[in-house]
Every structure is written in structure tokens, then in C-alpha cells.
Amino acid sequence: MKFITNRTIIIKSILAALLILCIKNFVFKNLSFYGQDFHDLIELSDITIIFTGAFFVFGLLLAATMSDFKESERIPGEVASNLEAIKDWIYLALRAPRTGTSDLCKEELNQPFLRDQLLLITDGIISWIYSKEKDSNVIFPLLRNSNEIAYYFAERGVDKEAIKGIQENTNAMRKQLTRAYSISRNNFIKPAYILLKSILFIVMSLLLITKFKSNPADYFVTAAVTFLFCYLYLLIRGLDDPFDVSNDEIDVDLKPIDRFRQRLGNDFLV
Template identity: 80%
Template sequence: MKFITNRTIILKSFIAAIAVLGIKNFIFKHLSLYGQDFHDLIELADISIIFTGAFFVFGLLLAATMTDFKESEKIPGEIASNLEAIKDWIYLAFRAPRTGTSDLCRQELNPVFLRQEMIAITNGIVEWINSNGKDSNVIFPLIRKSNEIAYYFAERGVDKEAIKGIQENTNAMRKQLTRAYSISRNNFIKPAYTLLHSILFIVMSLLLITKFKSPSADYLVTSAITYLFCYLYLLISGLDDPFDIFNGDTNVDLKPIDRFRQRLVSDFLV
């Protein structure tokens, strides 16, 4: 199953190439207009410039989407780093001298509570990234749970540097998740997608009515061009939202957060 989900673009492009070949050979070869077969209306040399221009436009749009994708690739690692830093600040809170004379300041810190909070925050971030809706009403209250740890420490006279460190890393993590939310929710400009759809329609239509010198050239060129253009379109669509769980090929790698979660569960305040 993982083999298929990680190669959806290849499979969809291959299916599109087979479909165009089938339509051309089983439908269009039986149609004619004033005695002229539909599949032989124009010569390949007459439209080669169109294919060249179409590839150029697809390349420009691909370069534009790659910028956001490169930025998105950094986000899981940065989130994991901030979570790791918050974990270290919690360790410091247990070891550093405490100040204050209130009853709460005399109490022992609760490791079970802190462990559960960190695991809940980490699991919530992973679940939100893997969700379809990317609901802001879920992720931002979840991030505030990290500040609840800072408030918990402040009430108990914990070292101020630990409190400050937790808040700074929480704010940095909020910015990173806000950026992930923005990338996921704000797709590429609609006129650009309209242009892509128009180019795909024109290219596919021209391939269906283009005459080739031999049947083998017909099969090879039609399938190859269809495959390449469909692949480019699906790649651009996938890179436009690298946090979309349905785009297995172009998802950002959440391994840094997953590895942190494994370490957290196995050894944090056990």
C-alpha cells in the first residue's frame, strides 16, 4: 500500500497516457470530417512549437511552487528542535534552585503532568499536520498548552531562564505552524491553475488529432507527451500543498517530529 501511495503521480500519469491512447485509437480513428480522419487532421511538425511553449510555462510554474516546498521541508525539523528545547528547559526546571515562599513553591514538580502535557502537544501537532482540514481552532489552542507549562513553573518559583526559554521556543513554534497553515490553506493563484488546465486540454486535444508517420511513433509520442504533461501538472499541484495527506509523493517528511516523539515517549521523565 505504501508503495502505491508514494507513487501516485506516476500511476495517475501512466493511466492518463493509456486513456489518451485508447481514446485516439478506439474512438477518433473511427471518426471523420468531410472524408478526413479525425486522428490525421494536422501534422506533428505544425504544432511542435506549442509543445515547446507549454513545457516552458510548466517549468516556470514548477519553479515557483518549489520555493514554498523548500521552505516547507524545514518546518518539521524546526518544530522538532523547538520541542526538544522545551524538553531540555523542563529538565533544567527540575535541577535549578527555586525561589519564592508560597505553598506552591514548596511543592514538588509533577513529572507525570509535565510528561503528559509534552506528549499531548507532540501528538496533537503530528495529528494536525496529518489532518485534511488543518483547522486553526485546533492547532493554536494546542500550542498554548506549551505556555501552560511556563505558567505552571512560574507559579512554583522555577528558574526564570527556564520559563523564558519555554516561551521563546513556543513562540518560534507558533510561527512555524502558522507558516505551515498558510502554505496549506493558500493555494497557488487560481489564474495559474486555469492556465495549466487550458494547456493540458489543448495539448491532449492536439495529440488526439495529430498525424504521425507510423503507428509506433503515434503510440510512443502520444503516450510520452501525455505522461510528461500530466506528471508535471500533478507535481505542481502536489508541491503547492506539501502538507496535503493525499499527496503521498510530495508530502514533507515528518520524520524529525516522529523521531522526537519516539524519544519523548521512551525516556522523558520516566
């Protein structure tokens, strides 16, 4: 099952190529237009310029989506690094001397509370990334829990460097998740998708009525061009939302955050 889910694009493209071949050979070869067979209406040499232009447009749009995807690949690692840094600042706060004379400054820091807070933040971020909606009303209030840790330390005279470090890493993480939210929610402009679909329809239509010199050339060129264009279209659609984890084949690698969560559960203030 995993073999299929990790290769959905290539399977869909192969099925599309086979479908076009079947339509051309079992439907269009039995139809005629004023005595001219439907599958021989156009010479291949007449439409090569269309294929060249179509590949050029697909290449431009693929490059545009790839730039966002490459940026998205860095976000999980950066978020995990900021969470790791917050964990280290908490360790510093537990070990560094404290200042202040209030009763709160004299009491022991609540380690179970700190552990629960960081686990809550981490689990919330992971759940948000794995969610389909990517609701901003969930993630941004969750990030404020990091500042709650900073406020907790400030009230108890904890080292100011630890408080500053937690706030700086929280702000950096907020920027990263805001970028992830923007990439996930703001899909490629709609007219671009209309253009892609139009090109795909035109190319498939031309292949159905194009004349080839031999049957092997007919089968190979029709299947190959159909496969390539369908693959490119599905690839662009997948790259447009790299945080869509329902698409196992084209999404960013979330292992850095998952691995951090495992380490956090095993060693943080246990």
C-alpha cells in the first residue's frame, strides 16, 4: 500500500497515457470527418511548436513552485532547532542563580509545569502542521504559551538571558510558522492553473487527431507526451502545497520535529 501511495503521480500519469491511447485507437480511428480519419487530421510536424511552447510554460510554473518548496523544506528543521533552544534555556534557568527577594523568587521552579508546557507547545505545532486546515486561530495562541514560560521565569527572578533567549526563539518560530501558514494557504494564482489545464487539454486533443508515420511511433509518442504533461501538471499541483501531508509523495520532511518530540518525551525533566 505504501508503494502505491508514494507513487501516486507516476501511476496517475501512466493511467492517463493508457487512457489517451485507448481513446485514440478504439474511438478516433473509427471516426471520420468528410472522409478523413479523425486520427489523421494533423501532421505531427505541424504541432511540434505547440509542444515546445507548452513545455516552456510548464517549466516556468514548475520553477516558481519549486522556489517555495525549497524554502518550505527548511522550516521543520528551523522550528525543531528553536524548540531545542527553548529547552536548553529552560535547563539554564533551572541551574543558574536567581535574583530577587519576593516569595516567588524563593520557591522551587515547578519542573512538571515546565515539562508539560513545552510538550503542549511541541504537540500543538506537530498537530497543526499535520492538519489539513492550518488554522491560524490555533497556532498563534499556542505559541504564546512559550511567552508564558518566560513570564513564569520573570516573576521568579530567573536569569534574564534565559528569559531573553526563550522570547527570541519564540519570535523566530512565529516567523517560520507564519511563512508555513502563508505557503500552505496561498495557493498558486488561479489563472495559472486555468492556463495549465487549458494547455493539457489542447495537447491531449492534438495527440488524438495527429497522424504519425507508423503505429509504433503513434503509440510511443502519444503515450510519452501524455505521460510527461500529466506528470508535470500533478507535480506542480503537489509542490504548490508542500505542507499537505495527505499527499505522502510530495510534502516536506517533518522528521526533524518528530525526532525532537521523541527526544523531548524521553529526556526532558523526566
